[in-house]
Amino acid sequence: MKGHDIEVWSAGGDSSVSGKSSQKHFDEFALNKFGRIMKSAGVETLNCMKLAHYLPEYQRLFTKSDGSKVDFLEIGVQHGGSYRLWKNFFGEDLLRWTGIDINQKCLALNNQLAPEKGLVYCGSQADPVFLEDVASQRGEFDIVIDDGSHQSEHIIASFKTLAKHVRDGGLYIIEDVHACYWKGFRGDSDSSNALSYFLGLAHSLNVQATRHERCSKNLRPDELVTPPALIRKIELLPSMIVCHMGAPLPMIEWKAGMKSVIA
Ligand SMILES: C[S@@+](CC[C@H](N)C(=O)[O-])C[C@H]1O[C@@H](n2cnc3c(N)ncnc32)[C@H](O)[C@@H]1O
Structure with missing residues (x-):
């Protein structure tokens, strides 16, 4: 069992934020050090919830x-x-x-x-x-x-x-x-x-x-x-x-x- 999970908030009928497209966005949001840290969480890791698009922003702001x-x-x-x-x-x-x-x-x-x-x-x-x-x-x-x-x-x-x-x-x-x-x-x-x-x-x-x-x-x-x-x-x-x-x-x-x- 993996230690992380995602949920997509639908923007209602906007195909740009559904299905494959949101997975593509998620993959992009996770392409940084914060994404790697989130992904490395196991079932014994203390829980943290962030909107995925914060991660590249934090990478930019905190570097x-x-x-x-x-x-x-x-x-x-x-x-x-x-x-x-x-x-x-x-x-x-x-x-x-x-x-x-x-x-x-x-x-x-x-x-x-x-x-x-x-x-x-x-x-x-x-x-x-x-x-x-x-x-x-x-x-x-x-x-x-x-x-x-x-x-x-x-x-x-x-x-x-x-x-x-x-x-x-x-x-x-x-x-x-x-x-x-x-x-x-x-x-x-x-x-x-x-x-x-x-x-x-x-x-x-x-x-x-x-x-x-x-x-x-x-x-x-x-x-x-x-x-x-x-x-x-x-x-x-x-x-x-x-x-x-x-x-x-x-x-x-x-x-x-x-x-x-x-x-
Ligand atoms: C969204 S959670 C924090 C999540 C955490 N920062 C993370 O990224 O995993 C919000 C927390 O704020 C706390 N909280 C609620 N009202 C508060 C208040 N008036 N002052 C300080 N903390 C409060 C709650 O107890 C809860 O633990």
Whole structure:
């Protein structure tokens, strides 16, 4: 019996995501180190569930050339299998992993870990005091992944507390953003919906433009959402948001050539 399995989410009548085609996509998604680690799981391996298309993204985002240590915070531990994924990718000596889960049973993973390599804390991602306490003991972080409750309000609350504890150049990633469409998870309003919140934050990437003299002075408040920490880049992917933390880059207007077809 193999230790891994897949399930395809149908997009309803779209032949591009059914049958052979989805197997072909899956094979492509698995063609990287993360795919090999997932495939090597046996029946005795701790369980981990990721959408397959995350894997090449993680390969792209997490591949560093400098061989430095990685401080990694993951919200949502569940069965404990994702630690195996990160450990095998970065190497045990380079990874300092911290897991957060509301389920006390997840603390059992600490029996298998040396605290300087990996440590699980029990508490809620919606509790800023708890998150600040974890960050004071284990931060600053290079990578934060929110794979916790998937409740919009929790996602926003965690980001507001933890974003400032990510190093300049680090990543804050939210997995399974599809839950932002689920009843009971999506929040009561646009401002409490996590996807809408991050779309709003996209305006902060244009902060130079909004301060430019040509910019209207009448921007609505929701067009100027202040991020809890500086964000350089936001990537929107299916079910995933990736915030590249750090000071926005300057916009430098550069003209080349002196002639014109309209002069
Ligand atoms: C999707 S699972 C995590 C899976 C794991 N990251 C993996 O890749 O295998 C979500 C976990 O979030 C935890 N969780 C739910 N609500 C939470 C909250 N408010 N704060 C922290 N963890 C929470 C659940 O107990 C569950 O173990």
